Amino acid sequence: MSTSEIDRQWTTRLRKRTFGKLPPEKMLPDTQPSYVSSWIYVFGVATISSLVVVIATGCVLAIFGPAWWHTSNVGHFVNSMHLWSVEIFFFSMVIHLWGKYFMAAWRGGRALTWITGMVLFLCSIVTALTGYVSQSNFDSQWISTQAKDAINGSGGGAFFNLLNGGQMLMWHIVLMPLILVLLVGVHVVLVRIKGVVPPIEENAGAVQ
Amino acid sequence: MSSFLIGALINLNHPDHYFQWHIFDISAANAIVIILMLATFIGALLLPFPGRRRRKENQ
Numbered sequence: 001m002s003t004s005e006i007d008r009q010w011t012t013r014l015r016k017r018t019f020g021k022l023p024p025e026k027m028l029p030d031t032q033p034s035y036v037s038s039w040i041y042v043f044g045v046a047t048i049s050s051l052v053v054v055i056a057t058g059c060v061l062a063i064f065g066p067a068w069w070h071t072s073n074v075g076h077f078v079n080s081m082h083l084w085s086v087e088i089f090f091f092s093m094v095i096h097l098w099g100k101y102f103m104a105a106w107r108g109g110r111a112l113t114w115i116t117g118m119v120l121f122l123c124s125i126v127t128a129l130t131g132y133v134s135q136s137n138f139d140s141q142w143i144s145t146q147a148k149d150a151i152n153g154s155g156g157g158a159f160f161n162l163l164n165g166g167q168m169l170m171w172h173i174v175l176m177p178l179i180l181v182l183l184v185g186v187h188v189v190l191v192r193i194k195g196v197v198p199p200i201e202e203n204a205g206a207v208q
Numbered sequence: 209m210s211s212f213l214i215g216a217l218i219n220l221n222h223p224d225h226y227f228q229w230h231i232f233d234i235s236a237a238n239a240i241v242i243i244l245m246l247a248t249f250i251g252a253l254l255l256p257f258p259g260r261r262r263r264k265e266n267q
Binding site: 037038039043087091094 | 241244257
């Protein structure tokens with residue numbers, strides 16, 4: 001096979017494009033600029049860490065089911081772990097969001113990083129809502145009957161029915177986690193490609 | 209036993225407390241979480257990050 005033929009292959013082109021934009025030393029850097037030494041960045045990492053716990057405990061809940069998480073001691077414990085890791089997830093994410101907002105973190109061609117973060121925040125709310133209505137208890141019944149009016153009022157009720165327990169469960173355990181994990185991956189890769197935003201007083205063009 | 213002890217520290221077995229002011233209506237639990245987030249955010253801005261000075265000196 002000639003060199004020009006190899007260069008035309010989609011695998012060659014994809015590899016060159018990927019490693020051109022994101023070489024390994026940029027994907028997993030040894031050092032970061034001094035302004036990254038801040039507690040604000042800890043909350044972005046804490047958000048991802050709590051998401052790992054959310055998914056892990058969610059997998060355990062999926063294995064044993066509602067009768068287990070409502071009645072047994074261990075089930076209560078894992079259910080509580082799932083809830084509290086979600087609380088930490090949102091807590092950390094909001095602090096990360098505030099920090100990034102006041103840093104104007106969309107500067108220097110980072111608009112897509114900001115947008116993926118905002119979409120992640122909105123998708124997390126949908127994931128939490130579908131989780132609350134999938135508990136299979138009186139709480140989930142109350143939340144679904146209250147929230148359906150808002151969804152119906154927005155016109156979304158035609159394809160997103162909060163009273164449809166099966167649909168809510170599938171959104172919660174399949175669709176939304178897939179979207180969230182995919183978006184988190186894109187968000188982190190974008191942070192790696194563009195680098196962490198420098199402080200406002202620094203030259204906005206100076207990146208890493 | 210442990211759940212009994214933790215439950216004894218904070219009694220959650222009652223309807224939510226609500227703060228109401230004009231059109232604003234928020235449960236005590238949500239208000240506490242928002243206050244904690246604000247306090248943590250201010251702390252994250254003001255508290256020194258471990259090893260920052262050492263890293264700056266090395267650069």
